[in-house]
Amino acid sequence: MHFFAKQSRGLLHKVAGSAIISLSVGLLAGAQAEDVKVGVLHSLTGTMAISEITVKNATLLAIEEINKKGGVMGKKIASVIEDGASEPATFAQKAQKLIEQDKVSTVFGGWTSASRKAMLPVFERLDNLLWYPVQFEGNECSPNIMYSGAQPNQQILPAFDWAVEKGYKKYFLVGSDYVFPRTANLIVKKHIENDKLTLTGEEYVPLGGTDFSSVINKIKAGGPAIIFNTINGDSNVAFFKQLAAAGLTAKDYPVMSFSIAEQEAKAIGPKLLEGSYAAWNYFMSLPNASNKAFIKAYAAKYGKDQLITDPMIHGYVDVYVWKAAVEKARSFEPDKVRKAAVTLKEINTPMGKIKFDANQSLYQTAYVGQLKADGQFKILWDSKKNLKPEPYDALAFPGKTCKP
């Protein structure tokens, strides 16, 4: 379809023409020969669009910045954006499309574990490389995925250690009913047991659930010292509203959240959340100069008053690491890029100096923050150094390791 040039992303082409045309002829979308193509695959529609669109924006910002400075190895980066529509099957389908049809060099994308798990076999089969930006439950190391989001030992366990250090003895675990909360909590439970602490309860609510009355009753019945919250998405709003309505304030029942960043805090209402804790590897309030420059650049591109979150930074950083790896490998071949990426020196980023470990996960610092009334987090604690990523928790999954 060379007569539809790259720029003609018009309505007519995409809507009217494409369904019929693509039935008969393979669509060989034509980027200019000197461009290098990369895929950006996030949910632009569906329930996950809330979170993923901003990661897509951050990724595109990085691509734009790199292009302004001359691109990668003299080539401009052309991004092919695809919509995973919050469905695992669609993610798998679009990943295949990006690799087979658009012939991209690499793909940045994914958010839920379900989407990553669905894409993994596609990337392995077609031998391409996926850069995954979100904190997850570990227990996975594919040679075809670069895991820049936190492993459990870089987010939830440091937060647990912090809570233990603070003297909290009783824990209540509440999460959405999916894989990350259940696996993360399995690990935390092993550690609670190991440290001879008390677990007063564990509850899962379906994704999107809005009724927490029974959960709150159970929390009160157990009388925990701290609540570990792995609820995801909209349900958090209901949880905190109902917690506040029941008179449970941050003072009596501190909550440590693992899926609430600056954006989610704004949607829930900082008033309700004030004083509660969150654990991440990046907060918008990090004071380093690179972060300030990033926030400014993001606001210049997407409008002021934009909030920046941990997964967005990972999505942004991934592009720069990919660029550095390509330049080190002097090749766009996924296999060579992957090998170069784990031997790079530390790169300076808005989240500090970072590099990838041989297991293709990221060395990064853990932070515990406390939400202030203005919707930003005050950083209470940090791990002092970059933590080595451990895909398998030694206590919960003894003997399991990544075979490099």
Add this chain to the structure above:
Amino acid sequence: MKKFTLPFMAALFLVLAAAPAILDGYNLSLLGRFLALALVTLGLVWCWGKGGVLSLGQGVFFGLGGYAIAMHLKLMGLPAGEIPDFMMWNGMSDLPAWWAPFKSPIFAVAMVFVIPGIASFIMANLLFRRRITGVYVSLITQAVALAFATLLTSQQGVTGGFNGLTNFTTLFGANYGTPEMQKTLYWVTVGFVALTFVVGILLERTYFGKTLLAIRDGENRSRYLGYDPVPYKVFAFTLAGILAGVAGALFTLHVGVISPAMVGVVPSIEMVVWAAIGGRESLMGAILGTVLINFAKDRISTALPDAWLYIMGVLFMLVVLFPPQSWKLPRLFKASKKPTFKEVHGD
């Protein structure tokens, strides 16, 4: 109309047979998975278009078929004595007893038909013997779809939870996901669709097919005339269930993943729309409707993600306000349909 439909159908299947020579790998795999979905729609033609029973729970049977084959694939890729990885992450140490038989390929393939068949047969009997009709059936099946998706998600240790089942390595002794396998899978899918279509055309002309329409158009009237509508409706519903199960299994093989996201309330409703767009009682329309709408979704949701929901929403309203089966000009996709008793005489 028949004289248009048959040549058209022959031409279409010729095009489908030639597709691997024309399409690139990606578009061929899309066509394959959409044809698999067309089996669900063909089932809905029987159950809804001709039987008058609108099931909003086809995702359940789709999922049962998909999970049956996915369990087999999950077990085949394992070294001896190991359990699937997700079970290990959930702290389990042994394979549940009901998983074990799925190791056998024959058993698993049989279950693709048997489990959705039994499930839909039981459900149909429960519904129709109690004379539950119309919107009640729709809303109850919808509740079942919600319950099933929630159940799958909450029993993560044995179902893979929200992630579902994925990362398959072998299928019946061959490497999973090679281009040759994709092509074979495509042929198998086309074969199933063609078979279902031809059997459907024959079934339309039988006594059964005509009685089903009569029951749809006047259930009580049929009862007065001495027909017991229950077995007819049970048959149509079970047929739709089995077809959805086969579709689920084929779709899972094409895509390489089955998860609760594909079995719940929303996907079940989408399936109904494919049938509605195809004209709900036309077998040909079912196939074309499913393939076209899914190709459109693939392209439009990429180019204009914001617009897709509007387009989808408007489409829902249009196919209801101006149902394709009532169009006057393009009679190609229209099943042979005499005016119903209701239309001629009023109710």
Add this chain to the structure above:
Amino acid sequence: MGDTALFLGQLFNGVSVGSILLIAALGLALSFGLMRVINMAHGEFIMIGGYLAFLAHQIIPSGASLWLALPLAFVGTFLLGALLESTLIRRLYGRPLDTLLATWGLSLILQQAARQIFGPTGVEVTAPAWLSGAINFSGALSGLTIPHVRIFVIVLALLILGGLLLLINKTRLGMLVRAVNQNREVASTLGVNTRLIDMTVFAIGAGLAGLGGAALALISPVTPTVGQSYIVDAFLVVILGGLGSLAGTTIASFVVGLFSAGLQTFTSVSFAKVLLLAGVVAFLQWKPKGIVVMKSRALEEA
């Protein structure tokens, strides 16, 4: 927290969940009963009510905004309901399954519109200060807490129910509605403008959903997709209660609410949901017409 306190707490939660279901389902029962319209966009009216509450808070940024939010939400969704009835729903009378599909399409459009107008992350609506406290018990019932905002929702649900019953049983409009409900043709022959009645009833149903949405925004999120979390449950309550029966819908709401809270005491929230849905389906096997069977010629054969 003692066992008694826990039990009473769950009992209260059951009533609270029941009242939320009642708010979500009353408008549905109304239009379902009279016109056989399966309004899948009903949840989106609840969602719009929430957004109107948010707008009200932008106009009056104080605790009093709730008093603007409730009428604004009712009027806004009432008008939208009237508009939709006269343009779309009206064309589909007598085809309940088709109304189901068309209104599902409508719900997709409304969700996407909300997403584009207000953004995908949802907006902040919090309870005013005078509603944010709770009644705390001491002594034997120590640990039992009754949040004010939940009492408010229960009271509002009962007020809506009471208002609706008065409207239908004591007003002229109500009499006309009952007449149409009993026999549409005869009512029409006797000069009742059945089209106007249909539009009014549908609009009232929409308005009640909006009003409820403004109240539910105090305890639930306000996001483009929040309507989806109510709709299936609300429909189950309506068919469990018996087609179009307000009394049945009320009983069913509280029964489901209490069962849900009861089950959640013993099992996880997720699994309780599965059990509850299975229970409702099983009950309908036993009594396919629901708890309260309406006897009316107009309701025979769907």
